Amino acid sequence: MSHAGTCLAHPNIALAKYWGKRSYGHNLPAVPSLSVTLAGMSTRTRVLFDSGLDGDTLILNGRVAQGRPLSRAIDLLDRVRRIAGISDKAHVRSDNDFPTASGLASSASAFAALAGAAWSAAGLPWDAPRLSDLARQISVSSARSLWGGFVELPRGEPDTHELPARQLADEHHWDLRIVVAVTVEGEKATSSTEGMEHTVKTSPYFSAWTELAPRLFGEIRDALLERDLERMGAALEQSSLAMHASAMAARPGVVYFAPGTLAALQQVLELRKRGVPAYATMDAGPHVKVVTTQAYEDEVVQAMQATPLVLRTIRTQPGPGAALIAEANE
Numbered sequence: 001m002s003h004a005g006t007c008l009a010h011p012n013i014a015l016a017k018y019w020g021k022r023s024y025g026h027n028l029p030a031v032p033s034l035s036v037t038l039a040g041m042s043t044r045t046r047v048l049f050d051s052g053l054d055g056d057t058l059i060l061n062g063r064v065a066q067g068r069p070l071s072r073a074i075d076l077l078d079r080v081r082r083i084a085g086i087s088d089k090a091h092v093r094s095d096n097d098f099p100t101a102s103g104l105a106s107s108a109s110a111f112a113a114l115a116g117a118a119w120s121a122a123g124l125p126w127d128a129p130r131l132s133d134l135a136r137q138i139s140v141s142s143a144r145s146l147w148g149g150f151v152e153l154p155r156g157e158p159d160t161h162e163l164p165a166r167q168l169a170d171e172h173h174w175d176l177r178i179v180v181a182v183t184v185e186g187e188k189a190t191s192s193t194e195g196m197e198h199t200v201k202t203s204p205y206f207s208a209w210t211e212l213a214p215r216l217f218g219e220i221r222d223a224l225l226e227r228d229l230e231r232m233g234a235a236l237e238q239s240s241l242a243m244h245a246s247a248m249a250a251r252p253g254v255v256y257f258a259p260g261t262l263a264a265l266q267q268v269l270e271l272r273k274r275g276v277p278a279y280a281t282m283d284a285g286p287h288v289k290v291v292t293t294q295a296y297e298d299e300v301v302q303a304m305q306a307t308p309l310v311l312r313t314i315r316t317q318p319g320p321g322a323a324l325i326a327e328a329n330e
């Protein structure tokens with residue numbers, strides 16, 4: 001017997017950053033976060049549970065995956081098998097339609113799509129909060145990719161057992177544009193998981209970060225609901241820079257910035273001096289994501305492309321949540 005499910009999910013970018021886990025297990029975030037799910041880029045994942053298989057296999061962008069990507073996928077599959085009461089091994093095929101090294105969080109869309117596909121292949125009915133909680137247990141940011149538009153994820157508390165994200169506003173709430181300035185080609189050196197673990201353990205600034213982050217989250221949330229870009233922009237830029245400051249103060253420092261990151265940041269400040277609403281956010285990598293409005297998107301793209309050390313730009317905007325794809329389309 002075999003059962004398959006296919007799910008499509010999109011990456012997200014945090015406006016209020018998650019950085020650091022609670023010490024008491026279950027992969028709980030130490031701070032609340034808020035993200036925007038992106039249109040135009042997606043991960044498509046198909047899971048086939050088959051009683052004839054000897055073990056779980058994962059084909060990632062056409063290649064057999066081993067190591068951490070495989071063990072994280074098996075972790076998620078095991079959780080689904082326990083919930084569904086099945087023991088079949090799975091064949092998983094996952095493809096991104098955007099480059100893995102584009103500086104966009106491919107793990108967020110990957111685990112959201114895997115959760116949806118495995119859940120469906122196991123015969124379980126679609127349940128976004130449960131899928132979000134499931135994806136969160138493997139990779140926190142993926143919990144937010146279950147929904148489209150603007151999505152929040154609270155921090156974990158000592159008595160938290162389930163922690164799903166939830167949608168604050170859908171993708172039509174605000175026609176923001178996000179311009180990604182790619183500054184380095186290739187994979188990042190330190191994964192988010194390793195970088196934040198090291199920050200929690202050794203950075204004297206981590207406690208300052210956990211104190212500040214909820215305040216910034218509240219400010220970003222309020223400004224987003226009011227569509228106040230000036231206020232949201234100031235807070236989202238501080239969220240990213242404070243996250244990086246906590247990482248840089250670790251021992252040894254976790255530095256994700258490259259020379260092009262600073263050049264792009266400088267350009268964003270110049271744009272603002274000229275009256276362009278443009279605000280920068282950086283994740284666990286060297287690329288700069290610039291949040292602006294539709295009216296200023298072309299100007300931002302031109303300025304970023306003219307910046308020395310910026311290799312290329314990618315245009316994105318708020319997009320939809322994860323969804324199943326009918327097997328008949330396979």
Ligand code: DP6
Pocket residue numbers: 013014016017018019027033105107138139140141142192193194282283284
């Ligand atoms: C900087 O979700 O990749 O992108 O939970 O260990 O898998 P794990 O980490 P991950 O971290 C994302 C960190 C970030 C900020 C964010 O997306 O909120």
